[in-house]
Amino acid sequence: MQKTVLKQRTPAGMLDILPEAAAVLEKLERDIMELFYLWAYDRVITPTIEFAACVQPESDGEDHLYKFFDRRGRIIALRPEFTTPIARMVSSRMRELKLPLRFSYSGNVFRYTTDDRPREFRQAGVELIGSASALADAEIIALAIEALRRLGIKDFQLSMGEMSIFVGLMEETGISEGLRAQLENALSRKDIVAIEQLADQNRLTESVRKILLRLPHLRGGVEILDEVSQLSNRPAVAGAVENLRRVYDYLGEFGVQDAVVLDMGVLRGFAYYTGVIFEGYVPGVAFPVIEGGRYDRLYDDFQNPLPATGFALNLSSLVTFLPEQKAPEEQETVDGEQAGQVIRRCRELRAQGRRTVMALR
Numbered sequence: 001m002q003k004t005v006l007k008q009r010t011p012a013g014m015l016d017i018l019p020e021a022a023a024v025l026e027k028l029e030r031d032i033m034e035l036f037y038l039w040a041y042d043r044v045i046t047p048t049i050e051f052a053a054c055v056q057p058e059s060d061g062e063d064h065l066y067k068f069f070d071r072r073g074r075i076i077a078l079r080p081e082f083t084t085p086i087a088r089m090v091s092s093r094m095r096e097l098k099l100p101l102r103f104s105y106s107g108n109v110f111r112y113t114t115d116d117r118p119r120e121f122r123q124a125g126v127e128l129i130g131s132a133s134a135l136a137d138a139e140i141i142a143l144a145i146e147a148l149r150r151l152g153i154k155d156f157q158l159s160m161g162e163m164s165i166f167v168g169l170m171e172e173t174g175i176s177e178g179l180r181a182q183l184e185n186a187l188s189r190k191d192i193v194a195i196e197q198l199a200d201q202n203r204l205t206e207s208v209r210k211i212l213l214r215l216p217h218l219r220g221g222v223e224i225l226d227e228v229s230q231l232s233n234r235p236a237v238a239g240a241v242e243n244l245r246r247v248y249d250y251l252g253e254f255g256v257q258d259a260v261v262l263d264m265g266v267l268r269g270f271a272y273y274t275g276v277i278f279e280g281y282v283p284g285v286a287f288p289v290i291e292g293g294r295y296d297r298l299y300d301d302f303q304n305p306l307p308a309t310g311f312a313l314n315l316s317s318l319v320t321f322l323p324e325q326k327a328p329e330e331q332e333t334v335d336g337e338q339a340g341q342v343i344r345r346c347r348e349l350r351a352q353g354r355r356t357v358m359a360l361r
Contacts, residue, residue, distance in 0.1 A: 012119065013117070017319075028318060028319070029124055035147055036104035036124075036143075041102040041143075042103055043104050044086060046079065046088075048078060048108070049076050049078060050077060051076055054085065054088050055080055055084050057272075065080055065111075066112050078109075081109055081123070082125060083298070086105065087298050090299075090302075099129070100130035100136065102128055105123075105125060105126075106124040106315070107123065121316035123313065124312070125312035126143060126311065128309050129299075134247045134250060138253075139254075141160065141276075141278055144292060145256040145280075156259070156280055156282045157280065158260050158280040159279055159280075160262055160263065160276065161262070161264055161265070161266030162264075163267065163275060163276075164240035165241065165264060167180075167236075168232065168236035169211060169232055169234070172232055172237070175208075183212060195213055196213070211231050211232075215264045218263070221261075222262065224264070225245055228264060243275065243276065244276060248262065272295055272298070274294055276293055278311070285318075288314075289314050289318060291312055292311025295309065296308065330355065331354075332355070332356050334349070334356060334358055336359075
């Protein structure tokens with residue numbers, strides 16, 4: 001039967017991965033999962049499909065979920081990420097395990113985005129559950145940096161911030177949750193014009209306006225924390241600054257401090273993240289290839305209050321970024337007069353672990 005044009009296309013945001021790229025993707029994943037194993041993160045596998053109630057974000061905005069009904073009329077969804085399904089798994093099946101828990105994962109996630117990004121892509125990441133210490137935050141960030149280095153990426157940028165600083169400043173000034181979300185979005189994009197417009201429209205005081213316009217420019221080494229401390233004497237802000245300072249010091253012990261930039265403009269959803277946050281960029285990719293941070297409120301939703309932190313690495317975005325890994329592996333072609341002779345020789349070579357192509361003439 002003749003295929004229609006529609007039958008020969010993939011849905012928007014869904015991509016075929018051809019052999020060369022698939023080989024690179026498989027190697028990236030294998031290297032990353034081996035690294036996670038060395039850091040004592042045990043692999044877990046969660047379902048591709050979850051009940052929508054599990055993965056539905058708290059925000060009232062667009063959720064980007066692929067949702068549909070099962071045959072009993074219940075709303076289910078393709079997983080948009082792994083952190084929430086792992087929280088469900090831990091809370092429903094692993095409450096008795098000794099803390100902290102260290103888990104790793106890899107697999108495809110699905111997001112119905114409205115931009116040009118792929119809507120299905122492969123992630124690998126880790127979750128450290130049950131520790132609220134600054135050392136746990138530092139371990140996660142150090143592992144994220146080691147992951148990029150293991151993949152051969154040298155020219156990357158990892159920015160680290162602290163959600164509690166922004167939230168504390170907003171609470172101190174009495175700004176509403178709705179305006180806070182708008183300001184967070186503008187700050188994360190470092191959109192100074194949008195910040196000024198929001199300040200004018202909502203008649204914010206000059207002191208608040210000054211703080212908001214200064215935050216996106218607070219970027220550098222540990223020296224910027226002294227300036228952050230001067231913005232507010234609120235205990236929550238002071239505590240967040242001190243925590244960030246401890247994490248930064250630990251990163252020096254891990255030998256990765258030189259790869260980190262402190263950035264008070266890094267904001268990743270105040271309803272989800274609660275502490276140290278970070279994101280990593282590589283040249284040629286317009287969005288973060290690594291995103292992570294502390295999320296101490298998520299487990300409350302599963303009646304299992306636990307502190308947690310982690311990160312996810314977008315493996316799919318790195319396939320085209322690492323062309324040097326596309327070189328085909330060495331292989332041997334076996335030909336001969338008799339089919340039996342050829343088959344036997346192929347078996348011998350494959351038993352030696354060598355990639356072998358059998359001629360079919």
